[in-house]
Amino acid sequence: MRVTREQMQANRTRILDAAGSLFREKGFDAVSVAEVMKAAGLTHGGFYGHFESKDDLIAKTIAHIFAAGAQGPDDLTTFLDAYLSPLHRDSIAKGCPTAALVADVRRQTPAARVAMTAGFNAQIDRITSAVAQTESCHARRAAIGAWAALVGAIVLARTTDDPALSDEILKETRDWISNRTTEPQTDGDTALAPSEA
Numbered sequence: 001m002r003v004t005r006e007q008m009q010a011n012r013t014r015i016l017d018a019a020g021s022l023f024r025e026k027g028f029d030a031v032s033v034a035e036v037m038k039a040a041g042l043t044h045g046g047f048y049g050h051f052e053s054k055d056d057l058i059a060k061t062i063a064h065i066f067a068a069g070a071q072g073p074d075d076l077t078t079f080l081d082a083y084l085s086p087l088h089r090d091s092i093a094k095g096c097p098t099a100a101l102v103a104d105v106r107r108q109t110p111a112a113r114v115a116m117t118a119g120f121n122a123q124i125d126r127i128t129s130a131v132a133q134t135e136s137c138h139a140r141r142a143a144i145g146a147w148a149a150l151v152g153a154i155v156l157a158r159t160t161d162d163p164a165l166s167d168e169i170l171k172e173t174r175d176w177i178s179n180r181t182t183e184p185q186t187d188g189d190t191a192l193a194p195s196e197a
Contacts, residue, residue: 019058022035023104024092024095025100028101028108033054033057036057055111058109059112065119084150084171089166096151127147130143
């Protein structure tokens, strides 16, 4: 039976969704093509009808994950609450691709790094728009600082074996970002400060 164009696209999306979850949960090297196809409910033989190689799958999966999460943040407070939550910390397979994959991507092909860089830029642009609502004259700088703190906090919170410290990292980072994007700073500390002009 011939597969329709619509079914081919649906199958490709299933593969990308399955790969996105598996890669975030286990890392690129620990996941085989056969495992991805099984998780997608498809046969291993169909893989090469969609992707040239595992490296191609990795790059396309990174782009797919970022595109699927392209809706926010419109409101910085809501975004901070969701990103720095225990739910996000504990949901690695469905969470932020940057926090889950950033260490692995540097060892991948240039195509994977290009896809991750595009994702970084898109996320920074979205945060810049949210931060700009605070009338900061340095919204992009604030967004980059906030993004680095967000990702770092999730990575640290997931790594520690002390639940209280993990929760504290999330809470204190959220408060730190929130305060620095909404309150004027003193002593020349203007990295995330609103404009006073």
